[in-house]
Amino acid sequence: MADPHRKPELPRRRFLLGSAAAVAAPYVLRLPRALAREKPAEIIVRAWGGVWEEALRKGVSDPFTAMTGIPVRHDLTEDNEIRPKIWAAVDQGRVPPIHVNWDTTTNATKSALRGVTEDLGGLANLEGLLPLAKPAGLDGWPLVNVYSYAYVLAYSQKAFPDRAPESWTAMLDPAFRKRVAMYDDGIGLFAPAQVAGGGKFEDIPEAMEPCWDFFRRLRANQPLLGEDPDFTNWFQNDEIDLACTIISNAREARQNGIAVSWTVPGEGATLDTDALWIPKGLPENELYWAEQYVNFALSAEAQQVWCNALGLPPVRPGLEPPADLVGDVAYPASEADLGRFLRIPTPVLVEHESSWFEKVNEIMQG
Amino acid sequence: MKSCRADIGAGRGPRVRPLGLRLLDFAETLRAGIFPARLSGWTPYLYLLPATLVTGILAIGLAEMAETSLHVLDRATFRLDPAYTTANYAAIFGKPVYLRIILKTGLAALLVTLLTLLLAFPYAYLLVRTPHPRLRRLLLVALFLPFLLGQVIRAYGWLIVLGKQGLLNAALALVGLGPVSLIYTYGGVVLGLVQYMLPFAVLLLAPALTAIPREVELASESLGASPRRTFRHIVLPLARPGLVAAGVVVFTLTVTDFAMPEIMGGGANDFIANAIYDAFFQLSDPGMGAALGIVLTVFASLIVALAFLLVGVAALGHGAQQDMRAGS
Numbered sequence: 001m002a003d004p005h006r007k008p009e010l011p012r013r014r015f016l017l018g019s020a021a022a023v024a025a026p027y028v029l030r031l032p033r034a035l036a037r038e039k040p041a042e043i044i045v046r047a048w049g050g051v052w053e054e055a056l057r058k059g060v061s062d063p064f065t066a067m068t069g070i071p072v073r074h075d076l077t078e079d080n081e082i083r084p085k086i087w088a089a090v091d092q093g094r095v096p097p098i099h100v101n102w103d104t105t106t107n108a109t110k111s112a113l114r115g116v117t118e119d120l121g122g123l124a125n126l127e128g129l130l131p132l133a134k135p136a137g138l139d140g141w142p143l144v145n146v147y148s149y150a151y152v153l154a155y156s157q158k159a160f161p162d163r164a165p166e167s168w169t170a171m172l173d174p175a176f177r178k179r180v181a182m183y184d185d186g187i188g189l190f191a192p193a194q195v196a197g198g199g200k201f202e203d204i205p206e207a208m209e210p211c212w213d214f215f216r217r218l219r220a221n222q223p224l225l226g227e228d229p230d231f232t233n234w235f236q237n238d239e240i241d242l243a244c245t246i247i248s249n250a251r252e253a254r255q256n257g258i259a260v261s262w263t264v265p266g267e268g269a270t271l272d273t274d275a276l277w278i279p280k281g282l283p284e285n286e287l288y289w290a291e292q293y294v295n296f297a298l299s300a301e302a303q304q305v306w307c308n309a310l311g312l313p314p315v316r317p318g319l320e321p322p323a324d325l326v327g328d329v330a331y332p333a334s335e336a337d338l339g340r341f342l343r344i345p346t347p348v349l350v351e352h353e354s355s356w357f358e359k360v361n362e363i364m365q366g
Numbered sequence: 367m368k369s370c371r372a373d374i375g376a377g378r379g380p381r382v383r384p385l386g387l388r389l390l391d392f393a394e395t396l397r398a399g400i401f402p403a404r405l406s407g408w409t410p411y412l413y414l415l416p417a418t419l420v421t422g423i424l425a426i427g428l429a430e431m432a433e434t435s436l437h438v439l440d441r442a443t444f445r446l447d448p449a450y451t452t453a454n455y456a457a458i459f460g461k462p463v464y465l466r467i468i469l470k471t472g473l474a475a476l477l478v479t480l481l482t483l484l485l486a487f488p489y490a491y492l493l494v495r496t497p498h499p500r501l502r503r504l505l506l507v508a509l510f511l512p513f514l515l516g517q518v519i520r521a522y523g524w525l526i527v528l529g530k531q532g533l534l535n536a537a538l539a540l541v542g543l544g545p546v547s548l549i550y551t552y553g554g555v556v557l558g559l560v561q562y563m564l565p566f567a568v569l570l571l572a573p574a575l576t577a578i579p580r581e582v583e584l585a586s587e588s589l590g591a592s593p594r595r596t597f598r599h600i601v602l603p604l605a606r607p608g609l610v611a612a613g614v615v616v617f618t619l620t621v622t623d624f625a626m627p628e629i630m631g632g633g634a635n636d637f638i639a640n641a642i643y644d645a646f647f648q649l650s651d652p653g654m655g656a657a658l659g660i661v662l663t664v665f666a667s668l669i670v671a672l673a674f675l676l677v678g679v680a681a682l683g684h685g686a687q688q689d690m691r692a693g694s
Contacts, residue, residue: 080647087444110650114444178547184633185648224550225633238530351441354649361644362463364634365470 038285039070043293045100046082047074050229051252051310056102059306060297067296070289078227079103083111086279090116096279099290105145106349108275109135112142113350118278120144123291125298130335132273133298133315137347143277146297147312150330150341151188151270152262154231154250159241164263168196171242172217181234181243184225186215186360187353188270189244191342193218195267201342205352215363225364235260247330251311264329264340271332271341273315428663435657439650446653454657464641464658468665470552471637475621475669478559482616483609485560486567490608491601493568494575513565521629524558525549550632558630559620566619567612574608575601610677614670621666638662 045061047053053074061072075082075098082098089096101108111117112135120126120141126133133145155165159176168189171180182189190211195201199210224230224240231245235253243250253260276297278290296302300316307314308322313332325331332338383391397409437446438453458464493505512520527533528548535545548554578601586596602609624639636644638658645655 078647080650083650084646084652110444113442178550185644219634222634354441354651357644357648358463361636361641362461365463365466365636366634 037288039068040099040283040286040289042071042073043100043286043289044073044075044098045102045293046077046079046098047102048079048228049076050232051248052228055248055306055309058309059304060293060302063302063305064293064296068289068292072293079107083107086111087114087116090279090281094281095283096281099278099282099286100293101277101279102146103143103275103277105135105143105273105275105346106353108143108277109138109346109350111277111279112138116280117142118280118282118287118291120278120291120294123295123298125295128317129298129315130317132338135275136345137350143275144294144298145273145275145315147303147307147310147314148271148273148332148338149246149248149310149312150264150332151192151244151272152247152250152330153265153269154235154243154245154247154253154260154262156235156238156241157259157261160261164261165242165265166263167265168192168214168244168267170265171223171244172214172221174221176221176241178222178224179239179241180218180221181224181226181231181240181245182218183244184227184364185357186364187357188246188272189215190356191270191344192244192265192267195342196265201268204344205348208356212359212363215360219363219366223364232256248310248312251324262330268340268342269330271338271343428660431656431659434652435654435660437653439653444650454654455661457654458657458661467636467638467641468661470635471621472665472669474552474556474559474627474637475617477556478563478620479613479617481556481560482563482567483613486564486571486612487605487609489564490568490571490575494572495580509565509568512561517562517625518629520562521558521626524554524561524630528554549630550634552631552635554630555627555635558626559623562626563616563619567616570612570615571605571608574605574611578604606677610673614673617673618666618670621669622662638665 043064045056047056053076056074057072061074064070065072077085079101082101083103086096086098086101088094101111103111108117120143123141123144126141126144129144132148135141135143135145153165153168153170155170159179170176171182186193190208191201191204193214194204194208194211197210197212197214199207204211224234226234228246228249231240231243231249232253234240234243235250235258236256247262250260250262276294278287278294282290297306298316300319303314303316304319307319311322311325311331313321321331321333326333332341393413397412401409401412434446435454436450436452437448438451439445440447489505489509493502493509496502496505515523525532529535530545530547534548538544538546548557582600582604583596586600587593591599621637622639623637624643627635627637627640628643631640639662642655642658642662645651645658
């Protein structure tokens with residue numbers, strides 16, 4: 001039988017326990033966040049080589065390391081090669097091989113559609129970016145576009161001493177047989193080829209015969225097919241006179257003392273974007289710091305240096321363009337300038353680009 | 367006879383059993399320790415087990431690839447459609463581009479094999495027969511130096527030598543000749559591959575030529591045969607095992623090559639391996655990549671099988687030489 005005069009002990013214990021819990025709660029609740037911020041040994045960012053890697057190092061990676069003390073390693077595996085590795089890692093529940101992927105927006109969108117990208121919607125520096133930064137045709141922020149770039153018609157000044165070529169059809173001129181170059185999959189040339197081949201840009205992707213006809217005629221001129229670093233090398237080694245390439249590659253050749261210039265011919269030039277995204281499956285603390293890396297890459301400080309080194313317009317408005325590109329036809333300085341370029345919507349590229357690559361391959365393999 | 371051998375052995379110091387035989391002894395002791403005596407009839411199969419395991423793993427991989435090849439890519443999710451279909455194979459055999467790539471690859475493999483054997487045979491013959499040790503050393507160094515560099519470095523070396531501003535064009539310019547374009551062409555790819563394959567062929571031919579006794583050639587010549595006739599009726603038939611082995615190795619390495627057409631081809635001279643790479647990595651289509659991989663495997667296997675059918679598998683062994691010696 002219970003003693004009615006006995007002081008109840010349980011409430012006191014409960015009180016002590018409750019007090020201890022109340023004092024500890026904020027620390028206990030903050031523990032996962034503290035663990036989440038434990039610094040990883042390094043952050044691995046997939047990057048393109050040459051001027052691309054140098055620009056990333058100077059503009060983003062080195063300042064990030066200086067700020068956080070976390071070393072950043074650039075993995076120069078081709079974007080197309082890292083993609084299946086990440087996809088396989090996520091599917092198999094393994095930790096992906098990199099923390100941040102610097103990728104073309106089309107490829108990044110494919111990964112987002114496959115569901116292997118983390119949502120970046122919580123990043124503070126998404127605020128105030130140009131609408132171009134937002135991925136098209138996707139919910140949320142499974143990736144963020146970081147700058148835009150034009151595929152220009154680059155030319156050697158020796159071959160065009162008086163004035164720039166006015167049309168993409170210059171690439172078809174037999175005088176430049178074996179002296180023209182394009183990307184090995186035709187990327188960047190689809191839209192101008194459609195217009196230069198006598199078709200309408202609006203007819204992409206439904207009626208692209210003019211585009212394929214342009215590529216067939218170009219095939220007769222035996223173009224060199226390559227990747228970004230090839231164009232700089234080819235201009236340096238005097239292998240080519242004309243190339244459809246990203247402005248950064250032509251600019252690098254010029255900065256290396258090669259007499260190379262570029263233009264946006266009358267038919268227009270393709271404008272596209274690159275993106276950053278984080279693969280799923282990273283440990284919580286590594287995900288946190290990968291997000292901090294992407295967030296920093298979107299800051300005005302990083303965008304100014306990174307994009308200027310590449311010669312590309314950033315998605316953060318109000319920054320100073322590089323001195324050598326002020327007023328350049330291939331450097332859109334405002335939102336209105338973007339309208340001058342040929343922009344194939346990302347969803348169209350995601351759906352059709354692979355078959356266009358196949359078509360170009362079919363034509364070029366003769 | 368036994369005591370005679372023992373005497374000879376005693377005269378040269380204690381005989382050391384060759385390493386290969388000692389390893390076999392060790393394996394036999396190990397087998398006797400762990401393998402029940404009543405299963406001793408299965409011993410030969412036990413020795414086949416490692417090779418069977420390696421081949422089995424390859425076969426599993428091949429089966430996996432064959433299964434993957436029967437799915438098409440769903441471009442809404444970028445995953446393979448679970449439904450089985452032969453659409454990838456229909457695309458390979460229905461699209462002219464893939465047939466062209468297969469033909470280009472096959473033709474290059476044949477050309478490279480022929481040219482390599484033509485160049486490797488005299489090289490290997492001189493290497494084996496020269497009485498001058500210094501020349502032999504020189505030939506070996508010349509053979510192995512590029513062999514150690516690797517294919518990618520050698521391909522870039524060719525770009526430097528044959529490029530617009532390369533050594534060849536600089537030399538031509540000295541004598542007033544215009545620049546020639548040899549890189550980024552089909553011929554350039556074949557040239558690079560022949561140079562890459564030469565050491566493989568020489569190394570496979572040299573043992574076969576060493577096995578031909580010099581006395582046989584001398585006997586032929588002393589019986590009045592011209593050097594040409596000796597070469598045609600004595601050396602060439604006896605070198606057949608080496609020629610077949612070198613031919614098969616060079617052909618299979620060429621038909622599956624990736625780096626040389628990638629670097630020297632300028633993008634327009636792809637082999638099947640390049641098409642496989644494009645399917646996997648550029649198009650993100652593992653179904654098509656796997657189908658092309660199966661086609662390449664079947665294509666290469668058929669050609670090699672045909673070669674063995676024509677010359678006989680026995681041509682690879684020394685039995686063929688012994689048969690010929692007995693016949694002659």
